[in-house]
Amino acid sequence: MTAMHPVERALDVALIVMRNGGSTVLADRVFGNILKGFKRDKVPTVWRLDFVAATSIVEGRPSTIYRPVGVIGINLVRASGAARLSERVARGEIDTAALDSEIERVKTLGVPYNRRVMLAAGACTAAVFSQFPGKDWGALGISFVAAGAGQFLRLLLQARKMPVAGRTFVCGVLSACIAAVGLRLNLSQAAPWTMIASVVYMVPGLPLINGFIDALSHRFLFVGLERIANAVYIFLILAVATAFASTVIM
Amino acid sequence: MDLVAVLVNSVLAGLLAGGLGILLTAPLRYIAPAFVCGFAGCLSRDLLVSCGASQNWSTAVAAAFLVFVAVAIIREPTVPPVVLFSGVLPLGAASSMFNAIMDLMRVSTLKGEALNEAAVTLIASAGRVFTVSLAIVLGLGVGLAFVRFLGRRKVWEGV
Numbered sequence: 001m002t003a004m005h006p007v008e009r010a011l012d013v014a015l016i017v018m019r020n021g022g023s024t025v026l027a028d029r030v031f032g033n034i035l036k037g038f039k040r041d042k043v044p045t046v047w048r049l050d051f052v053a054a055t056s057i058v059e060g061r062p063s064t065i066y067r068p069v070g071v072i073g074i075n076l077v078r079a080s081g082a083a084r085l086s087e088r089v090a091r092g093e094i095d096t097a098a099l100d101s102e103i104e105r106v107k108t109l110g111v112p113y114n115r116r117v118m119l120a121a122g123a124c125t126a127a128v129f130s131q132f133p134g135k136d137w138g139a140l141g142i143s144f145v146a147a148g149a150g151q152f153l154r155l156l157l158q159a160r161k162m163p164v165a166g167r168t169f170v171c172g173v174l175s176a177c178i179a180a181v182g183l184r185l186n187l188s189q190a191a192p193w194t195m196i197a198s199v200v201y202m203v204p205g206l207p208l209i210n211g212f213i214d215a216l217s218h219r220f221l222f223v224g225l226e227r228i229a230n231a232v233y234i235f236l237i238l239a240v241a242t243a244f245a246s247t248v249i250m
Numbered sequence: 251m252d253l254v255a256v257l258v259n260s261v262l263a264g265l266l267a268g269g270l271g272i273l274l275t276a277p278l279r280y281i282a283p284a285f286v287c288g289f290a291g292c293l294s295r296d297l298l299v300s301c302g303a304s305q306n307w308s309t310a311v312a313a314a315f316l317v318f319v320a321v322a323i324i325r326e327p328t329v330p331p332v333v334l335f336s337g338v339l340p341l342g343a344a345s346s347m348f349n350a351i352m353d354l355m356r357v358s359t360l361k362g363e364a365l366n367e368a369a370v371t372l373i374a375s376a377g378r379v380f381t382v383s384l385a386i387v388l389g390l391g392v393g394l395a396f397v398r399f400l401g402r403r404k405v406w407e408g409v
Contacts, residue, residue, distance in 0.1 A: 021275070023331070076275045076332060111275050118272070125269030128262050196348045203344060206274050209335040212387070239351035 007043055007056045009096075010034035011067050012103055013082050015052065018069050022079035023210040024220040027052075030086040037089030038096055049226050071161075074111075074206055081106040115155055122151030122201035130190070130197035138188030139197065142179050146198035150175030154202070168234055172199050172241030180249035195246065199238050204231040256296040263292030263340035271336040280333050283323050287337025291316040295341060306385045309341050313389025314396070321397050329397075338390065343382040350375035 014031040018024070024047050031054075032042050046053040049072070055064045085102055088094045094102060113121070126147030130139040150171040157167045179198035183191050208231040215224030267288025271281045295312035299305060316337050320329050353372035360368050 074275050077277050080277060080330075112278055113272055113275065121269050121272035125266060125273060128265045128269060131262055132259065192349065193345065196345050200344065201273060203339075205270060205335060205339060206332075209331055213331060235347060236351060239348055239355070242348065243352055243355055 006035055006038035006040050006096075007054050007065060009038075009099055009103070011052060011054055011065065013086055013106075015067055015069065016082040016103070016106055017079045018052070019072055020075040020079040020082075021073065021206050021210070022076070022083070023213040024223045025213055025217045026079070026083055028220070030083055033086035033090035034099075037086075037092065037094070037099075047220060047223055049223060049230075075109070077112050078106060078109045081109050118155060119148060119151050122154075123148035126197045126200050129200045130194055133190055133193050136188050136190050136194075138182070139190045139194040142182035142187055142194050143197040146175040146178035146182070147201050149178055150199065151201050164234070165237060168202055168237045169241055172202060172238045173244060175199050176242045176245030177249060180245045184250055191250075195242050199242060202234070202238060204234040207231040207234070252300075256293065256300065259296055260289045260293035264289030266340045267291075267336045270339055271332065274332055274336065276330070276332045276336065280324075280330055283320060283333045284336035286323055287316050287320050287333055288340050290319040291337050291341050306381050309382055309385040310389035310392070312341055313338055313386045314393035315389075317390060317393025317397060321401070334390065338386055341382070341386055343379045346375045346378040346382070350379055 010031045013034050014027040017027040017030050022030075028045070028047065031045060035042055044055045049069060051066055051068050053064055053066045055062055057063070085094070085106055089096070089099060111118075123144045127140045127144040130136065130143035153174055154167060154171040157170065162170075175198040176195060179195050182188065183194060188194050207227045211224045211227030211231060213224070214220040214227060217224070264285040265288075268281050268285040271284035276284065291312045294315045295308045298308035298311055303311075317329075317334065320333055320337065324330070324333065350372060353368055353375055357365060357368045357372060
C-alpha cells in the first residue's frame, strides 16, 4: 500500500459528499475521519467547487493529488451515507481493507423518493406556496398544474443530464407560461404570487444552505460565496423566465 | 388576533417545509421534523406579530425558536441543516427576492412616473429581502450559539 492510498480513499469519500449536495465543511470532516481511520494526520487540502487537491509525503517527497468535483447533484442520502461511513472508519468499526467495497455501496445509494413522489412534492409545494396571501382556489390549481408540468419536464431533462442553467430556464419558462395562461383566463387575481409559486420548486435551496454553512465556517469562505453566487444566478434565471412568460402571454 | 388564520398559515408553512425537504432529497426520517420546524417557526412569528412585535424581530425570534424545536425533536448527535433550512425557508422573503429582480429588469425600460414608482418598489423589495434575511441569519445564529453553549450539540456538520 503506498502512502498516497489513504489520501486517495479519503478524497473518494469526501467527493461523494461534495457531488451529492453536502457542504464543504462536511466533506472536509469526512476527509479527516477517513485519514484518522488509517492512523494518518490530516494533510493540506485545497477545496474548490471544480476540483480538490491534497498534498501528502510519498517516499520523502511531497506529492499532490487532484480530483475533479464534476457535476454537483442532490442526493442527501448518499452524502449522509458517506458521512456515516467516515465516522465508522474513524472509530475503527470498518477495516480499511473493506473500505473500497463500502465506498462502492455508498455510491450506489439512490434518491429516497421515486419520480412520482418528486413530481407530487413539486406540485404540492407550489400549490401550498400560492396560498400564503390568502385562500385562492384558482391560484392553487394554476400553481399545482404549472409546477407539476415543470417538475415533470425537469426530471426528464435531469435524466438526460442537461446543464442546470438551461434546464432551469426551460422548465421555468414552461411553468411560468402555464401560470400566465391561467391568469390570462382570470382563474386567479393573485398574479405575482401565482407566478412565483409556479417556479418555487426550482428555488436553489441547497446551494444557499451549503453556501451559508461554508461561508460562516470562515475556512471555506470563497467556496461558500461561490455557492451563494450560483444560487443567485439560478434566482436570476427564474426571474427572467417569469418575466418572459409575463411579457409574452399577459 | 385571528388564531385560526395564524394556525392555517402555520400548517401551510409546515407543508411547504416538508415539501422542500422532499425536493432537497432529505432522508424520510427528517421530513416530519421539517414539517414541525416550518409549523413552529411560522406560528411563533405570526403570534409575535399579532402581539404587536415588528416583522423583522418576530422573524429573528422565530428562527431562534426553530433551532430549539429542531434540537428537541431530533434525537441524534447532529441536527441536519437541511431540516433547519427547510423549516426556515417559509419565513424567508422569496417573493420579495423575485419582485426585486423583476423590478430591476423593469426600471431599465420605464420612464417618468412609472419609473419613479418602480424604483421605489425595487428599493422596498430589496430592503425587505435584506432585513428579513438578516433577521433569519441573526435568529439562527443566536439559536445555534445557545444550543452549543447549553448542550454542545453539533448542528452544521450533518447533512
